Amino acid sequence: MLPFLFEWVWDMGHYVFHGALWVVLSIIGMGMTFCIIKSVVDTMQGKHGHDEHH
């Protein structure tokens, strides 16, 4: 799973499988981080998403 593990090989299979996995995990992680940080900032600015949303 990680390049420093003994079984890691720099070949096409590892590039494709693990590359895709880490890209997807990064998108999910960055997306959620953005949402949480923006929500904290919005809350500190006194916004209320409920009012805007409904």
Added chain:
Amino acid sequence: MDSALIPEGVKRCSLWKFLLALALVGAVMLWGVYAMLLCWIKGLNQTNMNDYYGFALWIWADLAVIALGGGAFFTGLLKYVFGKDQLKYIINYAVLIGFICYSSAQLILGIDVGQPLRGWFIFWHANVHSMLTEVAFCLTCYFIVLTIEYIPLALDNRQIQKVPFFANLTHNMHSAMAVFAATGAFLSFFHQGSLGGVSGVLFGRPFSFREHILIWPYTFFLFTWSAAAFGPSFTLFVTWLTEKITRKKLVKDEVIHMVAKISGWMIFTYIIAKSIDTLYWMFATAPSQGLQWSFFYQNNPLYGKWILFTEIIICGFLPGLLLIFKATRENPTTRVAALVLGIVGVCLNRWVMVLQTLAAPVMPFDSWVMYIPSWQEVATTILPITYGIILIMISHRYLPIFPQERELNPIDTPDAPEAAELPEPAPAVVAEGQSA
């Protein structure tokens, strides 16, 4: 007693009736939990699996719920990539059903692996030449995506919305949902396909072995196609069931008809592709390995040609056509019959591609062995169904899952006009600017 938690402008049954229903389903669930603990504590000797049925009831259930949960990714794909905006009225429920299906699949796998504590090995010591590794990666990531899609729906409870941070988080997650939905569609394409690919690459199992396009056997594409075709049918069926149980209209007919039409065309095109694939296997692939296709349907009491006929004609072409033609699509009886046939068809397909594939004898000394699951296997397969029912009950009671419910079921009280005028709750997966 819990009225403060119930969405505004909708009516729910009394709390005691709700708790009684929860207790009844919960009792069945406890039976499943007991069987699950038996399997974990005593081991897989609690099952009737053997050398011919190493993949048995659990793996069939796994593949079936993953196919039926395909409504979530395909509805998201249609809404965000193809711009079918009307789907916002049913996408919450598709997400909830998908979440239940995928969490159920993981629960079943957790029992089936026998050593759940070593479940992380497939990630840490990944075999990059295995289709199942791809399945494990995509399945886990997609379950994370479904959880992210479900969170704003759960946060939409009106008491939670009073907390500014959660209200903002709900709003911001709605805004970013297109990214998550597109990621989910990408992941679904690969894990649905790889589940089919597992059977297609087995050159030692001529019943399921198929020709390839690059590294992917035809079954790869057929599995993805069938999940996209039958998944929306399952969403519609569960919606219909929910409407019958709650005795309410929850989604407008035009939305139901649109999803049914899409599902019908997907089923019809899928079953044509499946028929071509089957004919090619019958007259090219199997003979090239020195075998006649009819060999696989002989000398056993169960796996006859009727399975092929049922899967392709009765549970394939028939539901496809019933959903394509306007008259039968818009008739509730024929539509629901088509949905049920479709669901049976895709479940039958998964049974054939997993159990029949491995059970069909390949050596001269092999015999057709039959399999009857143990009660522990049955109970642990019913367990996720009860869990799904409970989650639907709680979600429906406390969350605004159906945006059209208030409009379709105005409360008949002096407050009714006020309640009916309340704005629609926004679907969980709605991009910024598109919310009601």
